[in-house]
Amino acid sequence: MPGIPELSASFSISSVHLQRMFKFAFGFTLAGYIRSRKLTASLDDLLRTDRNLIDLAYEYGFEHEQSYIRAFKREFGMTPGTFRKTGHIVKITPPLQLYDASQLPDGILFGPDIVMVPQFHVIGVRHRIPFHDSVDLPPKMAKLFWERERHAIGNAVRPDVFIGLTRIPEGGADYSYYLPSVQVRDLNSIPLNLAGDTFPSSLCARFHYIGEHHYYDIDANVARGMYDAIVKFANDPFAKYRMLNGSFYFEKIDVSAYDGTYCLMEWFTPVAEKSAE
Numbered sequence: 001m002p003g004i005p006e007l008s009a010s011f012s013i014s015s016v017h018l019q020r021m022f023k024f025a026f027g028f029t030l031a032g033y034i035r036s037r038k039l040t041a042s043l044d045d046l047l048r049t050d051r052n053l054i055d056l057a058y059e060y061g062f063e064h065e066q067s068y069i070r071a072f073k074r075e076f077g078m079t080p081g082t083f084r085k086t087g088h089i090v091k092i093t094p095p096l097q098l099y100d101a102s103q104l105p106d107g108i109l110f111g112p113d114i115v116m117v118p119q120f121h122v123i124g125v126r127h128r129i130p131f132h133d134s135v136d137l138p139p140k141m142a143k144l145f146w147e148r149e150r151h152a153i154g155n156a157v158r159p160d161v162f163i164g165l166t167r168i169p170e171g172g173a174d175y176s177y178y179l180p181s182v183q184v185r186d187l188n189s190i191p192l193n194l195a196g197d198t199f200p201s202s203l204c205a206r207f208h209y210i211g212e213h214h215y216y217d218i219d220a221n222v223a224r225g226m227y228d229a230i231v232k233f234a235n236d237p238f239a240k241y242r243m244l245n246g247s248f249y250f251e252k253i254d255v256s257a258y259d260g261t262y263c264l265m266e267w268f269t270p271v272a273e274k275s276a277e
Contacts, residue, residue: 003061004030007098011108021108021210024262036093039075042068043092046084053080097233107222109229111207114241117268119201122163123153124181126195131174135227136220138164138178143216145180146255152191157183160256165197167248199250202270205233205241215253215263226267241271 007030008015022030038060045056057068072080076090083090096110125145129137142164150159165179179197187196209226211218234243249269257264 003034011098018108021212021262022110024259025110025208025210025264033093033096035071036075037095038062039072040092042072042080043083043090046080047087056080106213106217107209107211109207109209109226111267112205112233112241114271115204115206115268117199117202117204119198120157121184121187121196121198122165122179122181123156123184123187123190123194123196124163124165124179125149125193126197127178127180129176129178131176134176134178135223138166138180139219139223141178142180149194150182152194153182153184154191155184155186155189157185158254160254162253162255163250164252165199165248165250167197170247199248203241203272204268205243205271207267209265209267211263211265212261213263215255215258215265218253218263218265222265230267230269240274242274244270244272 002010004015004019008018011018019030022033026033042056042060045051045059053068054065057063057065060068062068062071069079072078072083076083078086078088078090082088094113096113098108098110125141127137127141142162146162150156150162153159159182161183163181163183165181167177167179169175169177179195181197184196187198190196207226207230209218209222211222233239249267252266252268254264
């Protein structure tokens with residue numbers, strides 16, 4: 001696992017800037033994440049080898065054996081020796097992928113992590129989008145909805161959270177349906193000229209885009225860079241999960257989270273575990 005200096009150099013941004021973006025996106029520090037991943041990486045050696053703790057401490061980036069033991073106990077609730085003797089099940093920090101910063105103007109893409117998304121309902125304005133316009137048109141439609149149409153929706157659950165839901169019809173259609181929307185309690189009262197939809201409970205891959213700009217500046221260039229990175233995930237033969245046909249997916253932006261410097265957009269697509277097929 002590379003350290004903060006190596007990561008910041010690979011993205012051509014300062015370590016301070018990278019750490020601020022990471023904390024903004026995930027709510028915990030990049031240094032803490034790196035430490036957790038190093039501790040997770042040491043678990044296999046603890047169980048499969050009889051190597052001394054001092055050797056493992058040095059290999060996984062700890063200056064002293066005791067600092068490794070203390071960090072391990074904070075992370076997993078037991079010492080490395082106890083883990084080695086008992087083989088207790090522990091909760092690990094899963095890896096995050098950081099994609100090539102050159103693909104994303106003024107931002108970084110982290111992901112994916114795998115999450116369970118409960119069923120939710122949305123109301124918004126449904127648009128039919130030809131595939132050749134599927135990158136350029138949705139950001140424009142999202143801004144129009146947010147400025148002009150969302151205020152007609154009276155039963156919004158989180159009125160400051162934008163959801164852009166995309167559905168692709170079956171049967172080889174050359175278009176998709178895009179619904180810029182907000183989440184609602186139910187679909188019992190849909191205003192005139194608006195439409196409702198339901199996203200079913202789904203295991204999803206979630207990507208985080210963190211941009212050093214206002215959320216209104218999320219445009220086709222950002223979307224194109226995100227989709228390129230997501231295609232990499234979809235085509236990764238070593239990935240544990242596979243994307244499910246791309247029949248529906250959504251992006252989410254909490255506009256209240258904008259702090260004057262960074263904005264966050266999350267992108268979700270249903271997945272299934274490959275080994276479960």
